[in-house]
Each structure stands twice: as structure tokens, then as C-alpha cells.
Amino acid sequence: MSSPSSLNDARWSAAHPDGKPPTPGASGLTAPAAWPLALTALALLAHAPMLPLPAWLPLGLALASRRLPRRPWAGGLRLAGLLVCCTVAGQVFGWLSSDALRLSLLATLALKWAESRSQREYALVAAAACVAVAVGLLHWSGGVGLLFVVLSACLLVAVYSGFSPPDGSTTPLHKGLGILREAAQRLLVTLPLAAVLFLFFPRIPGPLWDIGMTFGLPLPASIEKSNQGLGISGRLKPGQTQTGASDGQAVLVAEFRDWVPPTSLLYWRGPVFYDFDGQEWRLDADYTAGNGRRIMQAGWRRSADFRAGLQSASQEVHYRIRLTPHGGLWLYGLDLPARLTTESFIAADWQVLAHLPVREEISYELSSWLEWTAGGELLPALRQRALALPQDSNPRLRAFGAALTSAGDTDTVLQQALATLANGGYRVRDRFTPPTGADALDTFWFETREGNAEFFAASFVVLMRAAGIPARLVTGYRGGKLMALTDYVLVKRSHAHAWVEIWDQGKGWRRVDPIDIVFTVPQDELGAVRTHMQAEALTVEVLAREADAPLATGRLTVIDNRIDTATGTVRMKAEVPNDTQTLWPNQLVEVRMLLETRRGALVVPDAAVQQGPDGAFVYVIVDHHAVVRPVRIERIVGELAIVAEGVTPADEVVSEGHSRLRPDAEVRLEGDPVPGGPGGDNTGAGNTGTGNAGGAASGRAGGAASEGAGPRGEAPRPR
Numbered sequence: 001m002s003s004p005s006s007l008n009d010a011r012w013s014a015a016h017p018d019g020k021p022p023t024p025g026a027s028g029l030t031a032p033a034a035w036p037l038a039l040t041a042l043a044l045l046a047h048a049p050m051l052p053l054p055a056w057l058p059l060g061l062a063l064a065s066r067r068l069p070r071r072p073w074a075g076g077l078r079l080a081g082l083l084v085c086c087t088v089a090g091q092v093f094g095w096l097s098s099d100a101l102r103l104s105l106l107a108t109l110a111l112k113w114a115e116s117r118s119q120r121e122y123a124l125v126a127a128a129a130c131v132a133v134a135v136g137l138l139h140w141s142g143g144v145g146l147l148f149v150v151l152s153a154c155l156l157v158a159v160y161s162g163f164s165p166p167d168g169s170t171t172p173l174h175k176g177l178g179i180l181r182e183a184a185q186r187l188l189v190t191l192p193l194a195a196v197l198f199l200f201f202p203r204i205p206g207p208l209w210d211i212g213m214t215f216g217l218p219l220p221a222s223i224e225k226s227n228q229g230l231g232i233s234g235r236l237k238p239g240q241t242q243t244g245a246s247d248g249q250a251v252l253v254a255e256f257r258d259w260v261p262p263t264s265l266l267y268w269r270g271p272v273f274y275d276f277d278g279q280e281w282r283l284d285a286d287y288t289a290g291n292g293r294r295i296m297q298a299g300w301r302r303s304a305d306f307r308a309g310l311q312s313a314s315q316e317v318h319y320r321i322r323l324t325p326h327g328g329l330w331l332y333g334l335d336l337p338a339r340l341t342t343e344s345f346i347a348a349d350w351q352v353l354a355h356l357p358v359r360e361e362i363s364y365e366l367s368s369w370l371e372w373t374a375g376g377e378l379l380p381a382l383r384q385r386a387l388a389l390p391q392d393s394n395p396r397l398r399a400f401g402a403a404l405t406s407a408g409d410t411d412t413v414l415q416q417a418l419a420t421l422a423n424g425g426y427r428v429r430d431r432f433t434p435p436t437g438a439d440a441l442d443t444f445w446f447e448t449r450e451g452n453a454e455f456f457a458a459s460f461v462v463l464m465r466a467a468g469i470p471a472r473l474v475t476g477y478r479g480g481k482l483m484a485l486t487d488y489v490l491v492k493r494s495h496a497h498a499w500v501e502i503w504d505q506g507k508g509w510r511r512v513d514p515i516d517i518v519f520t521v522p523q524d525e526l527g528a529v530r531t532h533m534q535a536e537a538l539t540v541e542v543l544a545r546e547a548d549a550p551l552a553t554g555r556l557t558v559i560d561n562r563i564d565t566a567t568g569t570v571r572m573k574a575e576v577p578n579d580t581q582t583l584w585p586n587q588l589v590e591v592r593m594l595l596e597t598r599r600g601a602l603v604v605p606d607a608a609v610q611q612g613p614d615g616a617f618v619y620v621i622v623d624h625h626a627v628v629r630p631v632r633i634e635r636i637v638g639e640l641a642i643v644a645e646g647v648t649p650a651d652e653v654v655s656e657g658h659s660r661l662r663p664d665a666e667v668r669l670e671g672d673p674v675p676g677g678p679g680g681d682n683t684g685a686g687n688t689g690t691g692n693a694g695g696a697a698s699g700r701a702g703g704a705a706s707e708g709a710g711p712r713g714e715a716p717r718p719r
Contacts, residue, residue: 033113035159035179036122037063039129040113042155046136046148047102052093062110070117078111094325094360105132126159150187157183234288236273236281236475236498238441238454239434249493250324251477252332256487257318263479265370267335267499267511268491270476271328272349274385278393278438281458281473290357292329292345299353300346303339311375311508313338318367325360329353332476332491334368335511341365349472350509374508378470386470386503393438394462397445401466410504413467414512417460418577425449425537428456428557428575430494457498460512470503474511517542517554517576519591520569528595529572530559540574541592552576556593603640604647608655609633618647619654619661626654626665 040063044051061081068074086104093099109132113125133152137145161179252268273281286294300306307313316338323332331344333352340346341364343355352366378386389398404413427450434451435443441459444451457473464471478497480489499513517540521529532538533556541550554576563570574591608618609631616633619626631646647653654667661667 032119032122033116035155036113036116036125036129039126039133039152039155039159040109042148042151043109043129043132043136044106046133046140047106050099050102050136050139051106052099062107062114064114065111066114068114075115078115082107082111102135105135122159126156130156153187153190154180154183157186234271234283236271236454236473237279238444238458239432239451251491251493251495252324253322254480254489254491255320256489257320259317260482260487260489261315261317261370263482263489266479266489266491267497267513268332268477268480268495269335269351269474270330270332271474272351273473273475274382274388276388276390276458276462276473278390279440287329290327290329292353292355295329295347295353296345296355298348303337303346306337306346309374309376310336311373313369313372315370316367317370318365320363320365322361322363323358325358325362327357327359329355329357330476331358331364331366333366334370336369336372337366338369339367349474374510375506376508378503378508383470383503386472387465387468389462389465394442395439396442397459397462398466400445401463404463404467410469410502413464413469414502417463417467418512421456421460422552422554422577423539426456426555427537428452453496453498457500460500464500464502472501472509474499474501478513517574517589517591518571519574520564520567520571521593523563523568523570525595526559526563526570529556529593532595533559538593540576542574542576543590543592550592551589598642602643602647602649603637604631604643604653605655606636606639606641608653609641610658619658619667620647621652621654621667621669624667624669626661626663626667628663 062078062085065074065078065081068077082104085107086100089100089103093103109125109128112121112128116122116125130152133148137148140148158179161182271283271287273283275282284295285291313336317334318339319334321332331341331352331354336350337346337352340352344352344364345355347353354362404416407413407416429450430452432450432452434440434455435448437443441455441462444455445459445463454475461471461473475496475498477491477495478499479495480491482489499511501509501511504510529538538556540554540556542552542554543550554574556572557575558573560571604618609616610618615630617628617630620629621627629646629651632644634642634644636642652669654661
């Protein structure tokens with residue numbers, strides 16, 4: 001009967017052709033151990049962007065612990081190291097934070113590999129490493145995530161192939177190449193099944209970690225990140241806290257009841273600023289000190305008392321929030337609070353605040369009104385704060401605001417200020433070099449003309465105050481990511497926003513924030529749009545459907561980085577000042593952009609162009625008969641078609657009555673008398689005549705055309 005020791009030596013003899021059994025305590029890196037190590041390293045790499053730098057020290061020590069001799073105390077030492085690592089991670093990152101859980105998982109994996117010596121143990125390590133890679137994929141999307149999947153599958157097959165290396169291998173390199181070749185061949189067999197899953201398995205955009213957070217996974221944030229929200233530290237310097245699409249840290253998750261509002265209506269209210277020294281905005285000391293009791297004295301403890309002071313309120317929504325800890329009092333409820341949760345109140349500036357600072361992840365229920373009119377009177381002391389401006393900074397912006405006072409009432413001043421933003425070539429940038437100094441807002445408004453929401457909002461507050469209109473700066477978050485097939489909205493740091501509220505006599509505080517228009521453009525126009533956007537601000541006109549006069553004018557701000565292959569279009573976003581409140585969220589509108597003006601272009605009515613087996617053609621009228629004329633259409637612009645060749649400016653083309661028209665049929669023009677009846681009055685399509693076409697309208701080809709970027713519409717399609 002063989003002893004356990006002899007069985008272990010026999011197992012290692014299969015991996016060592018020289019037949020020499022390992023000495024007790026041997027810890028060298030062998031072929032069966034190399035492939036699980038590679039898979040473990042891949043798991044660590046999948047988590048690398050999310051791991052803080054100090055976390056790599058215990059992971060490195062865990063891998064290095066393989067050098068420990070195989071003694072009973074070595075296992076105890078590894079276990080003690082794991083407990084210390086988990087304890088420190090819990091203290092630093094939070095016991096249930098994603099960083100602490102991730103570090104504990106990876107440390108366990110590394111230590112398990114370090115103590116493994118048998119095929120069974122290596123197989124367990126490989127399976128655990130695949131789980132770790134899958135967890136890391138929650139943060140990845142696109143090609144990088146696919147690469148991790150392919151590599152982990154290949155290495156997993158290599159782990160099991162390494163237990164029985166290919167025959168005829170003479171060197172470790174040849175063995176490794178043979179194992180990889182065998183693993184690749186096995187993966188190729190699974191490609192048909194993978195293709196079927198790719199086609200039929202639902203794909204949700206964005207990292208899968210977002211889905212996990214909506215259903216209860218810990219939100220990856222902590223109070224040490226004190227700048228997670230705009231103004232959370234009590235000071236706000238425009239441009240200092242730049243946030244963009246790369247800031248994927250979650251701030252809150254909201255679950256809506258009954259219905260989910262359009263994300264453009266979601267304003268998560270945070271700190272409100274009045275005091276400006278020319279460079280920084282500052283909060284009251286009570287907010288930074290977390291003195292909720294003193295703030296509550298000037299606010300409302302009961303939501304019913306707050307509602308009684310409003311002129312009107314409608315569109316109430318109910319929702320539950322999970323909020324990351326940030327060390328402040330703000331609960332980031334939607335504008336405008338309707339019902340409160342326990343241990344909360346409404347501050348004088350309408351924020352929903354907790355009695356104590358939020359130092360751990362909390363969950364609570366709120367309801368809010370999305371439409372409201374405040375009303376009321378502005379107290380003299382608050383009016384003075386909302387009009388105060390330092391006299392030693394931003395003189396040009398103050399002078400411009402003073403000049404606007406001659407425009408008349410508040411609405412007229414506001415319209416002129418917003419028109420300046422719409423037509424002045426300003427660009428929204430998430431990442432940019434902010435101007436500095438006492439006149440930074442002057443530099444932004446009159447020179448650079450690019451910045452984030454903080455710069456736009458701060459400059460607009462100064463402009464309104466200089467024009468004699470009380471204004472305040474509100475910060476927080478706007479919008480969110482609606483999770484597919486759910487009622488959850490995930491709000492991240494990239495949704496950080498700042499907006500302006502002005503005091504309108506008779507209406508109270510009212511929000512001033514441009515509205516976003518989302519539309520699509522055919523991919524063929526993408527090059528021209530990008531060229532114009534880089535050269536200058538590209539004007540976007542918003543029109544009601546079937547209307548010619550624009551409702552509003554704005555500027556193009558965002559071009560998506562993906563083409564919708566199903567429609568052949570590119571998604572774009574324009575920012576439009578909605579000063580007259582003529583645009584509403586989810587309103588169906590038409591969008592027009594001027595890309596080029598053609599002088600002397602030959603155009604015909606779009607309705608005149610017909611399609612046949614040989615391509616486009618028009619009916620040209622020759623001696624009152626319809627003659628088919630093939631044409632080459634360069635593009636369709638609105639209701640006009642630009643003709644490259646096929647007709648001349650002297651030709652007359654048929655634009656109506658095509659359903660009853662045949663080649664060489666007699667055509668009656670508008671104004672021609674009807675045969676056998678009174679002349680001159682009964683004309684147009686629908687009348688009967690001697691020809692096969694019972695009436696047709698016509699027009700001459702010619703004129704100039706202004707080209708737009710594709711057909712109009714909120715979601716235009718190629719015509």
C-alpha cells in the first residue's frame with residue numbers, strides 16, 4: 001500500500017520527467033503552478049484601475065509567501081496575514097465598501113495560490129481566479145472586457161492542459177507553446193455557441209457594476225473623498241472640480257414608484273451659494289460645521305408648512321434613495337421637496353438636509369414636485385446677499401450686466417443674456433484649462449468662452465446681479481443613468497451640475513438652465529458637422545413640426561462617439577436657452593443646422609423626384625407631355641433636392657399627380673383651362689382632362705439652396 005507521501009511524489013514525477021521528487025519545503029515555480037499564477041495575475045489586472053496603490057503591497061506579500069517552507073506554522077501565518085489585510089481594508093475603506101471586499105477577495109486568491117501544491121488545489125485557484133475576473137468585468141465594457149474574457153478562458157483551458165503536457169515536449173518553452181496551442185484549438189470549438197449567445201443574449205450599455213449597485217451592491221464611495229459633490233467642502237472655485245464622463249463613481253441610486261420622469265427633469269439639489277469674493281463661492285459656516293439644528297431654525301420641519309408657502313406645485317414623484325456617505329448634511333432630494341423622510345428637514349434654500357452629517361451609506365424615501373412656482377417675498381437681508389458683488393473683480397462682466405438693465409423687465413434682460421450664450425460661440429467642456437485670477441469670469445465670458453457648468457452658472461449669477469436681478473448659485477447633480485428594464489436611476493460624479501436661480505417679482509425664485517435637445521444625423525454628414533464644430537460654434541435651430549420659424553436657437557455641444565449601425569445615424573446633443581419656456585422635455589421637434597450655403601445650385605422640389613429600377617428620375621414637361629429624365633441627386637435638403645445632373649434651369653418638372661402619370665402622357669399645367677369647361681379656375685391635380693394624367697402641378701428647376709445636416713427631426717433618418 002502506498003503512503004500519502006509516495007502518492008504525492010508520484011504526482012510530482014509526472015510534472016518532472018527527470019524523476020527527481022521535490023524536497024520537503026520546495027516552493028519553486030513549476031509548470032502546473034505557472035498557469036494558475038498567470039490566471040491569478042489576470043484577475044489582479046482586471047481590478048487594477050479600481051485598486052488604490054497601497055492595496056498592492058499585501059497582494060505582493062501574499063504571492064511572495066509561496067517561498068515559506070511547508071510547515072504547519074506557515075498556514076497559520078498566511079491566515080493571520082489575511083485577517084490583518086481584511087481588518088485594515090475594512091477600517092480604511094469601510095467594512096462593506098467595494099474596495100474592502102475587492103481587496104479581501106484578491107488577497108484570499110493570492111494566498112490560496114501561494115499554498116497550493118496539488119492539481120486539485122490549482123484547479124480550485126483557477127476557478128476562483130475566473131470568478132475574480134468576472135467581478136472585475138463589472139467595471140469594464142467594450143473591447144477591453146472582451147479581451148479579459150478571451151484571455152481568462154484561454155488560461156483556464158491551459159491550466160487543465162498543463163496537468164498533462166503534450167507528448168514530445170523537450171523544453172519548458174515547447175511545453176508552454178503546446179499547451180497554448182491546445183487551449184486555442186479548444187476555444188475555437190466554442191465560437192459558434194459564443195456567436196449564438198452574442199446575438200440573443202440582451203446587452204445592457206455601460207459597466208455591469210452599475211446594474212449590481214442598483215440592486216444592492218455597496219456604492220463605491222467614502223467620506224474621505226470630500227469633493228464627491230460640488231461644493232461639499234463649503235467652497236466652490238469654478239473649474240476646480242472638473243467632472244466628466246470618466247468620473248464613474250456612484251453618488252446615489254434612486255428607485256422611482258409609479259413612473260420615472262425624464263432624466264432632463266431630475267435636479268438633485270445640493271449646496272446653495274450666495275457669497276462670492278470674486279474667485280470663490282462660500283457656504284455659511286453652519287453648513288460646513290454640520291450644525292443642522294441652527295439651519296433648521298430658519299427652515300421647515302414639516303413639508304406641509306413648506307407647501308403652504310408655494311403658489312403652485314404639480315407632478316409629484318415618489319422615490320427611494322441610497323446615498324453614499326459624504327460627510328455633509330445634504331440628502332440630495334429632487335427639486336422641489338414635497339414629503340420628507342424621518343430625521344430630515346427643508347432648509348431655507350430648499351435643500352433636504354439631515355439632522356446629522358451623512359457618514360455612512362443610508363437609504364430613505366422622499367417625494368418631490370417637478371413643476372412649481374414659488375411666489376412669496378424676498379427678505380431685505382437676503383436680497384442684499386443675492387445682489388452683492390465684489391467691486392475689485394470681473395469689471396467687464398459687471399459692466400455688461402449693468403448695460404442690460406436698460407432692456408426693461410426681468411424677462412427681457414434674461415432673454416438678452418441667454419441670447420448672448422446661444423449666439424456667442426460658447427462651448428461646454430468637461431476637461432479644460434480654467435482661467436485663474438480675480439478676473440477669471442471675465443476671461444471665460446469674453447475670451448476663452450469654454451468651460452464647465454460651474455463657469456457658466458457662476459458667470460451668469462454675476463451677470464444677473466450686475467443687472468439688478470437677485471441671483472444665487474445652486475449645485476448638485478442633474479439627470480442620471482436610467483437602468484434598462486428597471487425603475488432605477490443611477491447618479492454618478494459625471495452628472496455633477498451647477499445652475500442659476502433668479503428672483504422674479506411675483507413668481508419667486510425660478511431656475512435658469514438651458515435645455516438639451518438630443519437628435520441624430522446621418523453618418524454621411526458626420527465629417528461636415530465635426531469640421532464646423534471644430535472651426536466655430538455650430539448653430540442649431542429648433543422648430544416645431546411642420547413649421548418654418550424656429551422656436552429657439554442654441555449650439556451643438558456633444559457628438560456621440562458611436563454610430564448606430566441599425567439606422568446609420570450619429571447621436572448629437574445641442575444646448576438651447578429655454579428662456580421663453582416654449583420647449584418641454586420629450587417634446588418632438590425638428591432640428592436644423594446650417595453646414596454650407598450653395599450659390600447657384602440647381603434644385604427641384606423633393607416631391608418631383610421619383611425612384612425607378614434604374615435609379616432616380618423626374619418627369620420633364622416637353623410640349624405639354626411628360627418625358628422621363630434620369631437625374632443624379634446630390635442630396636435632399638428639407639423639401640428641395642439638389643440635382644447634380646439630368647435637368648437644366650429651363651426645364652419644367654412635374655411635382656404632383658405622379659400616381660396617374662405615364663411616360664408621354666399629356667400634362668395640364670396649373671392655370672390651364674379644363675377642356676370642355678370654364679377656363680382658368682379649375683386647375684391642379686384631381687381635375688380630368690384629355691391626357692392620362694388628370695392634372696399635375698409643375699415648377700421650374702433652379703435657385704439656391706442652404707444645406708442642412710440631414711432631414712429635420714428629433715430623430716432624423718436618411719431620406
